[in-house]
Amino acid sequence: MDLKFKITQELNRMCRVLQTDSKVKRGDEKIKAKLVILTKRYSQVACDYYRLTNVWEEQFAEMIFDHPGELYTILNTYLQQLAREARKATTASV
Numbered sequence: 238m239d240l241k242f243k244i245t246q247e248l249n250r251m252c253r254v255l256q257t258d259s260k261v262k263r264g265d266e267k268i269k270a271k272l273v274i275l276t277k278r279y280s281q282v283a284c285d286y287y288r289l290t291n292v293w294e295e296q297f298a299e300m301i302f303d304h305p306g307e308l309y310t311i312l313n314t315y316l317q318q319l320a321r322e323a324r325k326a327t328t329a330s331v
Contacts, residue, residue, distance in 0.1 A: 244275055
């Protein structure tokens with residue numbers, strides 16, 4: 238099982254907790270901290286794949302925290318942007 242898949246599974250688990258557990262407060266710093274760690278790891282794996290410098294912003298984790306039901310849309314959009322950047326970098330160096 239590849240690392241990106243494992244990280245995605247863990248992000249999915251965190252999002253399900255955010256969506257279903259009414260005890261989880263929106264300002265829960267432990268969950269935010271875990272999302273930051275997971276999104277940094279996801280970003281590192283994705284950027285390594287596209288041979289880009291690590292492109293991570295805190296907004297990435299905040300978007301997932303604020304909209305846990307849209308996890309896969311957020312991840313897909315992020316990967317599409319990285320692919321676009323990789324294409325630009327490739328065409329610029331040719």
